Amino acid sequence: MDLLEPIIKIAVVLGALLTASAIVVLFDRKFSAYIQNRYGPNRVGPGGWMQSIADVVKLVMKEDIVPKAANRFVHDLAPMISITVALTTFAVIPFGDTIPLFGKEYNLIIADVNVGILYILAMTGMGVYGLTLAGWSSNNKYSLFGGLRSSAQLISYELSMGLSLIGVIMIAGTLQIDDIVRSQTGYWFGWIPQWNVISQPIGFITFFVASFAETNRLPFDLPEAEPELVGGYHTEYSGMKFGLFFLSEYANMIVSSALITALFLGGWHLPFAETWGLDPLVLALLKIGAFMFKMFIIISFYVVIRWTLPRFRYDQLMNLGWKVMLPVSIANVLATGVVMLWLTR
C-alpha cells in the first residue's frame, strides 16, 4: 500500500484549510467593517492583512485558565473534538478533477469513500459533542445553556440537512461524493449545466439554511449568543483552547461551503472548459480554481447574511426547524420521486 500519496494530500489539504480559515476570519472582519461603514483591522501589515497571524500569536501566548470547579479532562477534550471533526470532514470532498502530475493521474480527494455523504452527516453529528461537552464541563450556567442549545439545535437541523440531500442522492444514484460531482458535468439542451442547484432548488435552499444552523453562524448562533449568554459554550475558555473553537467555527464554514459547492454547484465543473482544448494540467488547475471560486461565493453569502439578519429567538428556531424545514424537505423528496418516475416512463 502506497502511504506517501495520502500523507501528502492530507498535509496539503490541512495546510490549505488552516490558512484559508485565517484568511476567512480576516475577510469576515474586513467585510463586516465595510458593511458597517468603519475601517476594520488596518494596522498589522499592508491594509491590515496580517491581523490573523498576530491574533494566532496572541492566542498561543495567552494563559490557559481552567475554572476550579470544571471537569479538567472533559474541558481539555471538548476543543479537540470540535477541531478534529471540523478538519476531518474535508477528507471526502473532491476539490478537483484528476490532475496529471509526473506521468500519473491523481485523484484530488483524500478518501473516496463509498458512503461519503453518510460520513459527512455522521461527522456533523459528532460535532455536537465538542460544544455540548464544553458547555457542561465548564460548570457555568451560561456555558451549560450554550451547550444545551447547541445540542437541541444541531439535532433538529441534522434531520432536514440529511433529508434535503436525499433528492441529490436520488438523482445521482450514489452516495459517493466524487460520483455525485461527475453526475453534474453534463448539459441539458446542450447549454444548461446539469448542476443540482437547478434540478434541486428546494433541496439547495433547505441544505443551505441547515448548514447555517450546523455551523452556528448568525442568525443561528444561539449557542454563543453574546448578549444573553456571555460567550455561550466557550465562556470559560481562554488562550488557544478558545482559539480552537474559533478556528473550528471558521473551518466548519469552509467545509460546508465546499460541501454545498460539491453537491449542488457542480463541484469543480467549469462549464464548457472541456471544449476549449487546453493542456490537461492547465485544465485541472482551472477546475481547482473554479471550485475555490464557487466556495468563495458561498462564504461571501455566509458573511453577508451574518451582518444582515438579527438572531432568531429560541422558539422561532425550533419552529423553523421542525414545522417548516422538515416538512419542506420531506415534500421535496416526494416531489423528486414523482418527477423522476414521470421522466423515466
Add this chain to the structure above:
Amino acid sequence: MDLYTISFYMFAVLLLGSAIVVVFSRNIVRAAFALMITLLSIAAFYVLMMADFVGIVQLLLYVGGILVLILFGVMLTNRQISVDIREGAIQTIPAVIVTSTIGGILAGAIWSTAWPMREAARSVAATAPVIGEMFLTTYLLPFEVASVLLLVALVGAALIARRERKS
C-alpha cells in the same frame, strides 16, 4: 501480525475495557463517556469487516444521535441534589436472572450458527445499494414492521410528554 490483526486486537481491548467501565463505574457521567468509546469501537469493528454502510450508520445513529440524548439526560440530572439517583448495584438477583437468560440465548445462537468466512470480504465494494435493494425486496416485511414499531414509539413518547405537561 499485520496491521489488520493489530487494529482488531486494539479495538477489542478498547471495546471490552470501556464496556466494563460502563457496567461497573459508580459515576454515571463516566459510564456515559465509556459508552461512547464502546459504541465507537463497535463502529471500528464494522469498518474492519468492510461493512462501510453499517459502520457509518453506527456512528450516525448511536454515537451522533442516541448517545447525545443519553448524555443530555445524564448531564441535566446528575447535579440534582433533591433527587437521589442510585448509581450502585441494585436489584442484584433479578439482574442476574435476566442477564444469564439473555447471555445463554446469545451464546446458544453463536454456537449453533455456522459462520461462513470468505476472503473477498476484505475488498472494498459498495454495500449501500445491495442493502437498499434487499430492504425493498427480500426483507420488505421486517423493514416495514420495524418502521411501524418506531412510529409507535414516537407517538407514545409524544403522548407521555404531553400528559405530563397538563397535570
